[in-house]
Amino acid sequence: MDSAVEPGDIECLRAEITGEVFVPGDVGYDDLTDLIVHTGHPAVIIRVRSNDDVARGIAFAVTHGLEISTRSGGHSNAGFSTNVGGMVLDLAHLNSIEVVDESRRLVRLGAGAKWDQVAAALEPYGLAFTSGDTTSVAVGGLLVGGGVGWLARKYGLAMDSLVAAEVVTADGCVLPAGAEANPDLFWAIRGGGGNFGVVTSFTVVAQPVPRVFFGQISFAPDETAKVLRGWAAYMESAPEELTATAMCWPTFGEATPPLALMVCYAGDDEAAARSAIDPIRKLGTVVDDQVRLMPYGHVLQPASALPKGWRPYVRNRLTPALTGDLVTTVLAEQANLKNLYVEIRSIGGALSRVPEDATAFAHRSTQAMIMGVLLGSPEGNEPLMPAYEAFWSALAPSMSGAYSGFLSNVRPADIDAVYPERVYRRLAALKREYDPGNIFHLNVNVVPAGAEQG
Structure with a gap:
C-alpha cells in the first residue's frame, strides 16, 4: 500500500x-x-x-x-x-440506461454503461446513436473525448448527441452541464476529456436507427492502391448514411493480406443500402463480402486479446481531404514497417455541420482519420520508432489535428494537435476555474491558465 x-x-x-x-x-x-x-x-x-x-x-x-x-x-x-x-x-456501477422521454428520444446514461448494454437497451425502441467499436467500451470516456463511431457521417460524433450531463468537480460539487446550466462547462466536456471533473451521467438524443447494413468487404491484395484511391474519391459524394473504414493489415514479413473495407449503412432500406455500397464493391476484385442486415448493437465486437507482452503503439491524425496522393503516401510509408497496421476512417458529413466553436472538439472540417498502430512489444518496437516517425512526417503536410481517443503516448505535439491554440486557451481558463490544482491530469491534459508561470 x-x-x-x-x-x-x-x-x-x-x-x-x-x-x-x-x-x-x-x-x-x-x-x-x-x-x-x-x-x-x-x-x-x-x-x-x-x-x-x-x-x-x-x-x-x-x-x-x-x-x-x-x-x-x-x-x-x-x-x-x-x-x-x-x-x-x-464508474462501472454507474451503468444505468433510461429512456426518459421516448417522444423526444432522450436517454440518460450512466458513465459506466457499456456500449453493448446501451445498444441492447435502445433496440426495443428502435433507437441508437454513434458508439464505440467494441462491446466493453463504456459511455464515459468516449462521450467526453468525441466518439468516432459507425453512425458518424449521418449523425455526427457521439458527443454531438449530448444535451446534458452531471459533473463532480475537483471541490466535490455536483454541477449540471447543458446549454442553460453551466454552458462553458458543457462546452468544455465535449472534447476536453476528463480535465474538468468526473462526468457521471449523460443525457443524449438517440436516433431512429433500429438496424443497419454492416460488414466487411475484402479485395485482392494486388489491387489495394487502386481500390483505396477509388474509395477515397467515392466517399466525397457518398450518402451520409454510409460510414466506411479501410483496414490495411501489416504483412509481418509475409504475403500482403487482402484490403478490408468495413461499411455501415444507417438504415434497413435494402435498395438504398445496395445503391450506397455497390460503388465500393465495383472498385476491384471482391474476395469476400460479409455485409448483412443486423441490429445496430451487433456491429460492436469484443475487444481482441493481445499476445503476451504486446503493447501496441497508437497514434492518429485528422485530414481535411483524403486525396489519392495521400493514399499513395500512406501505402508507400507503411511498406517500410512490416508490423504497422493502418486504419483510415472516412468521416465528414454531419461532423462538418456543427460550428467549429460549438464544442471543444474543433476539427469540424475533418474528412478522414488516419491511425497507425505498431503491433508488438515496446522492446521490439523501439528500433522501429525512426521509421514510425518518418511515416507521420511524410503525412504531416496533409494533416490537421488529432483525435484524443487513439493516442497511446501523449506528447506535447499530440496535445497541440488535439486542441487548436484558441481552443486550448479557452480550456485553460476553464481549467483554472474548475480544477485549479490540476488534480485531473491523467488525460490529454490542459494546464490551468497561469500555472505555467507557477
Missing part, C-alpha cells in the same frame, strides 16, 4: 463510501488493476455507486496526495484509466 495511506484511513474511507473500496491484498483487487493493454498498481480503487462516493473519493485523494484515474470502461490507449500508487475511481 502507498505509504501516504494508512490502514485506518482506508477503514474511515470504507465507512463513508456506499461502493466498494479495494487496496492491494484485498480479494478482487487484482481483477481491477489491469487494463486491456496497461498494467497498474493503485494504492486505492473505489467502485463508486453515487456522485457522493465520487466526491468523497476525490477529497480522500487530495488529502493523501494520490493521483486520480477515472475509469469508465478501461479502454484508454494511454493507460490513463489506471496508475501506480494513486487512486482509481471506477
